[in-house]
Amino acid sequence: MKKCKRLSKCQKRLVLTQYGFILPQLILFVGLTIVPFFVAIPILFTDMSRFNDPQINPVGFRNFTALFTDPSVQRDYLPALQRTVVFVVLNYSTVYIFGLSLALLMYEVGFRGGFFTIVYLPLMVSGLAVGYMAVMLFAKATGTANLLLLQLGLIRKAFDIYSPQGTAFILPLLVGWRYAGYNMAIFLSGLLSISEETIEAAVVDGANYLQRLWRIYFPQMIPSFIIATTMCLIGSFAVFDELVAMGALYVNPEAKLLSILFFTYGFQVERLALGMTLAVETFLPLVVLGIALQRLQRHLQY
Amino acid sequence: MITKKMSRRDFLRVSALTAAGGILAACGKTTTPASQATPEAPKADAPVAKGQVTLDVMAPVAEYEGAYREIWNVFEAENPDIKINLFSINEDTAAAHEAKVAGGYLPAFENTQEMQVFFNKDNYQMAVDLSTIGFEWFDRWTYDVKTAWADLYKLPGPRSLDIFQGFVFTWQYNADLMEKAGLDPRRDVKTWDDFERWLDEGTAWAKAQPDVEYFWNQAWHNWVFGMCLMDLIPLAFADGSRERQADCWLGKAKFNAPDSPYRHTYEFFKKANERGWIPESMWTRQWEGDMEASYIAGKSVMMLHGPWVWDKAIAAGSTFTQAGFPATPPADGQQWLQGALPPTIDAQYFIRAGVEKLPEWPQILRAWNWFFSPKVIEMRAQAEGRVPLYKLDTPLDLKGPQFKAILKDIGTSGGAFADCKFEEGLTGLVKAGPYQKKGAKGVWDWQSNGNNQVFADVLSGKITVQEALDIAQRNWEESFEGLPA
Numbered sequence: 031m032k033k034c035k036r037l038s039k040c041q042k043r044l045v046l047t048q049y050g051f052i053l054p055q056l057i058l059f060v061g062l063t064i065v066p067f068f069v070a071i072p073i074l075f076t077d078m079s080r081f082n083d084p085q086i087n088p089v090g091f092r093n094f095t096a097l098f099t100d101p102s103v104q105r106d107y108l109p110a111l112q113r114t115v116v117f118v119v120l121n122y123s124t125v126y127i128f129g130l131s132l133a134l135l136m137y138e139v140g141f142r143g144g145f146f147t148i149v150y151l152p153l154m155v156s157g158l159a160v161g162y163m164a165v166m167l168f169a170k171a172t173g174t175a176n177l178l179l180l181q182l183g184l185i186r187k188a189f190d191i192y193s194p195q196g197t198a199f200i201l202p203l204l205v206g207w208r209y210a211g212y213n214m215a216i217f218l219s220g221l222l223s224i225s226e227e228t229i230e231a232a233v234v235d236g237a238n239y240l241q242r243l244w245r246i247y248f249p250q251m252i253p254s255f256i257i258a259t260t261m262c263l264i265g266s267f268a269v270f271d272e273l274v275a276m277g278a279l280y281v282n283p284e285a286k287l288l289s290i291l292f293f294t295y296g297f298q299v300e301r302l303a304l305g306m307t308l309a310v311e312t313f314l315p316l317v318v319l320g321i322a323l324q325r326l327q328r329h330l331q332y
Numbered sequence: 333m334i335t336k337k338m339s340r341r342d343f344l345r346v347s348a349l350t351a352a353g354g355i356l357a358a359c360g361k362t363t364t365p366a367s368q369a370t371p372e373a374p375k376a377d378a379p380v381a382k383g384q385v386t387l388d389v390m391a392p393v394a395e396y397e398g399a400y401r402e403i404w405n406v407f408e409a410e411n412p413d414i415k416i417n418l419f420s421i422n423e424d425t426a427a428a429h430e431a432k433v434a435g436g437y438l439p440a441f442e443n444t445q446e447m448q449v450f451f452n453k454d455n456y457q458m459a460v461d462l463s464t465i466g467f468e469w470f471d472r473w474t475y476d477v478k479t480a481w482a483d484l485y486k487l488p489g490p491r492s493l494d495i496f497q498g499f500v501f502t503w504q505y506n507a508d509l510m511e512k513a514g515l516d517p518r519r520d521v522k523t524w525d526d527f528e529r530w531l532d533e534g535t536a537w538a539k540a541q542p543d544v545e546y547f548w549n550q551a552w553h554n555w556v557f558g559m560c561l562m563d564l565i566p567l568a569f570a571d572g573s574r575e576r577q578a579d580c581w582l583g584k585a586k587f588n589a590p591d592s593p594y595r596h597t598y599e600f601f602k603k604a605n606e607r608g609w610i611p612e613s614m615w616t617r618q619w620e621g622d623m624e625a626s627y628i629a630g631k632s633v634m635m636l637h638g639p640w641v642w643d644k645a646i647a648a649g650s651t652f653t654q655a656g657f658p659a660t661p662p663a664d665g666q667q668w669l670q671g672a673l674p675p676t677i678d679a680q681y682f683i684r685a686g687v688e689k690l691p692e693w694p695q696i697l698r699a700w701n702w703f704f705s706p707k708v709i710e711m712r713a714q715a716e717g718r719v720p721l722y723k724l725d726t727p728l729d730l731k732g733p734q735f736k737a738i739l740k741d742i743g744t745s746g747g748a749f750a751d752c753k754f755e756e757g758l759t760g761l762v763k764a765g766p767y768q769k770k771g772a773k774g775v776w777d778w779q780s781n782g783n784n785q786v787f788a789d790v791l792s793g794k795i796t797v798q799e800a801l802d803i804a805q806r807n808w809e810e811s812f813e814g815l816p817a
Contacts, residue, residue, distance in 0.1 A: 079771050081434035084457035084685065102773060102810050106780075192616035281552050281616045283785040297427040298448070299780040301771045 074307045079300035093307035107308060110291040116198055117287060118266040124206025125262050129213025134243075136214065137221040150211030157208070161275020164204045165191060191276060197284040204272060209265065213258055220254025221247065256327035260320055267316065288312055384413050385692040387440035387699055391420040392680070392716070395640055399715035406711070407702055414695050421446050438687050440696045441703075444492060444679040448555070448779055451481065451491040451678045454770040459491040460683040465697060469704045474721045480677040485766050494680035495709055497719040498673025498756065501560050502738050504641065505634030506627070507653040509544065513537040513633070517657055518748055524568050524663035531609045538633060539608075549632035550610040551623035557787065558778020561636070563759055564671040565600050566593040568660035574671075574757050580808070581760025583816035587775065587808055588801035598790055598797040605791040615788040639717050642733035656738045658752045668752040670742050674759055675721055764812055772811035775804050 037045065074093055078086045096103045132149055135141065152160070167175040168191040176188040190196045224247060232246045248255075270289045278285035279294070286294075288308075295305025389404065391397040397420040404416040419439075421429045426447045433439075444450070451459060463470075463478055470478040473495075482489040503517070510516070515534055521527050531548065538547035566572025572593040579585040580592065587594055604610045611617060626632040628645045630652050635641065642654055658670035681703075687696060702708060706725050713720045717732015719739065730736070741747030742754060761774075768774065776783045786803055789795040795803075 077770055079454065081430050082458050082684075083455065085454055085770075102807075106782075190613070190616075192613065277616070277618070280554060280781055281618060281784065283781070283788065293427075294780045297430070299771070299773055299777075304771065 073303050076303050078303040080302050093304050110286055110288045114287045120202035121205055121266045122262050124202050125213045125258050128206050128210035130217050132214040133217035133221055136218055149214055152208045153211050157271025158275050160208050161272040164200055192282045194284045216254050216258045220251035224250045252330045253327055256323050260323050385695050386415045386417050388417045389440050390442040391418055392443045393445055394420040394422050396715055403711045441683045443681050452765050453485055456487055456491050458685055460685055460688055461488045462490050468701050472723050492680050492682040494676035495720045495722050497721055499638045500672045501564055501636055501638050502656045502659050504637050504656040507655040509633045521661055523661050527661045535609050545626050546611055546632045548609050549623050549626050549635055550614050551617035551619045552615045553619040554778045554781040558776040558783050562597050564659055565597040567669040567671045567755055568663050569596050570664040570666045572596050574755050578760035578763050581764040587804040592801055598800050602790055615784055639734040658749055669755040670752050672754050672756045674756055674762055767812045767814045769813055774811050775808045
């Protein structure tokens with residue numbers, strides 16, 4: 031016999047209070063993300079060129095197939111995709127170089143409070159400001175970073191932030207530094223959830239630090255790794271402000287990642303509907319990947 | 333103990349319900365100006381705004397907002413029932429402005445300059461047909477502005493108005509530094525060979541000066557290279573005429589032919605890069621931050637530029653004397669031509685569709701007619717320092733520095749450049765406009781800054797000039813249809 035799940039007055043009040051707490055964010059999220067997404071879907075099947083296009087015609091699935099049939103779209107999309115993938119890979123490595131290292135430092139050495147704040151502070155700086163800082167630091171003739179590295183003999187020629195190698199190297203470092211605190215928080219929460227008995231047992235068994243990391247810490251931190259991976263994927267494909275500051279729209283074609291391409295199509299070359307469709311086509315595989323990562327997390331959970 | 337918590341399923345259920353409600357609300361019928369058919373002349377019985385009204389008017393570019401504010405102050409003094417809220421946008425804020433308009437904001441009139449809008453068969457309906465609103469001054473133009481766009485596109489118009497001669501790019505230099513270098517291009521540069529020799533000498537001099545950054549300071553700007561310099565440089569050569577350029581656009585010749593006029597532009601900049609005339613990696617240098625700032629500060633000798641920095645340098649308090657000369661001395665003994673962009677028949681000031689339905693439409697019309705009246709054209713010409721293609725009641729003593737230093741002498745008997753003349757005919761881009769496909773990138777792909785990559789590859793040796801021209805031809809084939817007509 032099915033149990034009747036009637037809530038008591040007290041429980042109802044609690045549920046309403048919970049909804050009340052999330053209501054402001056829920057309204058913003060739904061109003062500014064979910065609703066526009068669905069309202070914009072019909073535009074994907076038109077030739078809308080800009081927001082104020084007075085002549086909008088239906089084009090069926092042409093925008094969806096353009097990536098596979100239109101050479102001019104391929105010439106724009108594929109190089110941007112390649113640059114984005116390279117950036118994702120390099121950015122992912124900085125998640126561990128900065129985030130995991132700092133989390134282990136905090137966990138093992140015991141830094142607290144102020145250290146955490148200092149590491150987290152760059153995230154408070156806007157992406158645009160960080161991008162401009164990078165351009166100034168790595169200016170060929172006067173950039174402090176370049177001058178220092180040259181002085182120390184670590185490089186023979188100043189980094190050119192506008193070159194393919196310069197952009198590819200400096201951008202992930204920049205973004206990695208900015209999100210160091212964010213990733214550190216994710217990994218630190220994973221470390222703090224590790225059962226201390228398992229660590230003590232490993233110490234007793236004579237495991238050295240690296241062995242403990244690999245066999246005790248990391249397996250119990252799988253959820254944190256998955257979350258960091260998911261966040262890194264989202265952030266890497268969404269990076270925009272830093273790219274604008276690094277001249278992606280005018281003087282640095284090497285910074286033209288997919289996010290810039292979608293902006294260009296929407297606001298500069300009168301291909302709004304096509305740009306939106308390319309964004310959706312890029313987004314869908316990432317959704318599948320996100321769901322797969324989530325399932326992997328459940329499967330690998332220690 | 334109360335244990336009921338919101339589950340993920342509940343949260344998703346609530347989100348979906350809220351989203352569905354929001355979508356239903358958003359899909360409600362709304363009327364936006366852009367979705368309407370071609371606007372008609374205002375109805376006589378439309379409600380009229382009473383009392384003082386405020387009109388939002390866009391300045392042509394941010395650099396001239398101050399001057400245009402003074403001009404509109406005159407209007408407000410003569411029309412106390414109308415207040416003008418003057419605003420400006422730039423390349424970076426143009427997208428935000430367009431989003432605001434899409435959200436329902438309607439300024440009284442706007443300028444296309446920073447929005448990079450050009451009226452064609454696909455977007456003309458976003459602007460009011462100016463031949464239907466009782467505009468008083470069409471016959472003042474020195475060409476038939478009322479029918480020029482309409483005849484080209486075979487559509488009702490015009491949709492925009494511009495009073496000026498097209499932008500003119502000339503060599504502009506710091507005369508004090510040029511004198512220190514012992515060079516006088518106004519006297520010595522009469523042919524293309526003279527010109528290259530002068531660049532060699534000036535570059536060598538500048539390299540030896542510790543406080544001079546560049547002789548020719550050049551930086552990147554997608555519009556300048558795409559719309560101006562590509563067509564300007566070939567005019568120095570006998571086979572680079574505007575007619576031959578237009579042949580490429582109209583499909584009568586190919587952009588990548590061995591005798592393509594556009595070959596000269598790529599070859600010139602490639603040579604300029606190889607000989608060190610222009611800064612290294614020019615295509616990565618910021619137009620204002622790297623180039624203009626250095627010139628204004630007196631650290632670079634010269635630039636290839638339009639009218640703007642003549643004023644900017646003065647406004648910034650630069651104390652050096654400015655001078656200049658026409659851009660393209662002849663290479664083959666032919667007539668010296670100074671290219672100017674053609675009269676702008678498809679861009680600049682326009683009234684967005686829907687404005688004619690506003691209650692303040694009579695006031696907007698009054699302001700529009702005043703803005704293009706002879707008295708105001710004089711003020712605008714002085715503000716921008718540019719030649720109006722407009723018949724004024726009294727001769728205009730234009731004070732603009734580029735005009736006084738160079739343009740007034742072009743083709744003027746007894747002037748410094750009497751043997752030079754303007755090339756102001758319609759460019760191939762304008763003539764081929766009716767045949768461009770919607771959403772096409774165009775030949776140079778300058779709007780998405782695609783031309784930056786091409787120049788970068790040519791100047792760094794990754795591709796040849798021929799390959800760059802092949803790209804142009806391919807872009808043309810993808811962007812235009814029905815040509816040759």
